[in-house]
Amino acid sequence: MIDVTGSADPDRIELGRLVPELDELIEAVTRAFGGTLAVYDPRGQRLAGTEAAGPPTRAFEHDGLRLADLASDGPRAAEAMELFANALSLLVHHANARELAATTHEAAMRLTFAELTEHNLRLTRAVSRLEELDRLKSNFLATMSHELRTPLTSVIGYAEMMVEGIAGPVTQDQRDYLNTILNKAVQLLGLITTVLDVASLESGQLALERTQLSLADVVASEVATFQGQAVRRGISIEFAVSESSHIVGDRRKIRQVVSSLLSNAVKFTPDRGKVGVTVKPGTLSPTGDDPAMQLVVSDSGIGIPVAEVAKIFEPFFQVDSSSTRAFGGTGLGLTLAKAYVEAHGGRIWVDTQPGHGSTFTVAFPMERGSA
Ligand SMILES: Nc1ncnc2c1ncn2[C@@H]1O[C@H](COP(=O)(O)OP(=O)(O)OP(=O)(O)O)[C@@H](O)[C@H]1O
Ligand SMILES: [Mg+2]
The missing domain is CATH 1.10.287 (Helix Hairpins)
Incomplete structure (x- = not known):
């Protein structure tokens, strides 16, 4: 349908708006045939052309609607009028098709948008329900x-x-x-x-008790705790501290982080394997250069398959969760370790090779120059 909005009379179609190139069209026709042409709207208002064309002699219709009246004067007035009317017909037809396409497109867009909005609403509701649960x-x-x-x-x-x-x-x-x-x-x-x-x-209630502590001392006492278990299985724990290792943090939580890493290293290393523990200054992340105090725990154990590495910090995740699993535990050790380390502004990451071993690194932030 021809759009009729913007006009005072809703039934009136504005030819001038529909075909803006009326002047060019008249100029082209009169150049070819000589004489003058004019277009009037149905109320008698001249839209284009000159008065010299005389009074309108022909109605221009489209789809049974009278859109305009045409006037023509000159030696070949009838031919000029005919060509002009035909060209006008063609242009109106095209304009109509263009508008129809645009309207359809807009309607389709509106529909898609409405569907997306509805979809979003449903997702938002589902998410808040999940959060609540x-x-x-x-x-x-x-x-x-x-x-x-x-x-x-x-x-x-x-x-x-x-x-x-x-x-x-x-x-x-x-x-x-x-x-x-x-x-x-x-x-x-x-x-x-x-x-x-x-x-x-x-539930977001992780409070830290911050005190100045020596990471090396905390690690040393945890290593001592695991020594008996390791010795019984022929596993040697090598412990190296490079220098003073003071950080500010929650002693109980840091001890739990160390214990979790040592427990895993010993647990997932076969008898007569090796576990290395180092405390040294380093960086806060594998690639960055922010200074940190690092604890590195490496083992010659079973390693972690590449596909599972990202999951081991998730609650209750265990690489082999079958009932015949050889190792105990609940799969919470690393979840807590990661949360505690991050609560200190630190980072934890792992390098591992299945069948060869794993190296877990924990980095606690240090003030620049405090090393
Ligand atoms: N050093 C390691 N070598 C090989 N696999 C490891 C190592 N550390 C962790 N994993 C894998 O990651 C999983 C998750 O470790 P996490 O410490 O969170 O749980 P867990 O040791 O099974 O139980 P929990 O620590 O609660 O007693 C382990 O079950 C194991 O599959
Ligand atoms: Mg564990």
Whole structure:
């Protein structure tokens, strides 16, 4: 349809707007045939041409609508009028088609836009629902872990008292059983504490206690803790510290980071393997040049397949999660380590080669020049 907007009378179609090149057209026709031409709108207003063409003698119609009146004068007035009318017809036809295409295009765009908007709305709703669920899950975990700890502390407390003979003498068998109960309960408590840590981390409550500490000292004491386990499996832990390694941070959390890396290095290294631990100044990221204090833990263990490297810091992810898995754990160690390191403004990354070993690097930021 011809667009009729912009006109005072909605039924009127403005020829001048539809065919802006009326003057050029008249000039071309009169150059060919001589004489004069004029175009009037249906109300008698001259749109183009000269009055010399005389009064209009022919109506110009399109689609049964009278769009204009034409006037022509001169030696070949009739031929000029005929050509002019035909050319006008053609131009109106084209203008019409152009407008139709534009309108269709616009309508299609509007439809697509409406669909996209609707789609976006649905996605936004889904995302906020997921966020809500995630928050509920974290709150649930935090509450549950807390509720689980309370009775467990009683189990541990009473078992300890019985082992110590406070409730009367116990036989060797009873002592063995009680020690097993104690070990398992302590293990369970550790697990619950970890889950609680992850939950509080997800609900965004990670508070740091900042003190000046020597990273080398923290690492040395953790290495000592793992030494027994390593020696029993013929694994040597080589520990090297290059110089003073003071950083500011949360001692308990940093100790947990170190412990997590050492535990993995020993756990995923076959008997008689090697673990290297180094504390040294370096950079905050593998490629940058911001100064940092680095802890590097490398092992000659099983390594991590390339496709899995990005996932190992995700909660509960374990490369081999089959029930016949040879290694224990919950898949939370690295999640916590990464969160704790990043809470300190630090970075953690890994280089690994399946079958040959892995090197985890943790970097804690240092003030420039403080090394
Ligand atoms: N040094 C390593 N060598 C090979 N694989 C590793 C190493 N460290 C981590 N991984 C892989 O990454 C996974 C995740 O490690 P993470 O420490 O988070 O969990 P976990 O050791 O399985 O359990 P948790 O630490 O909670 O006891 C591990 O299960 C293992 O598949
Ligand atoms: Mg671990």
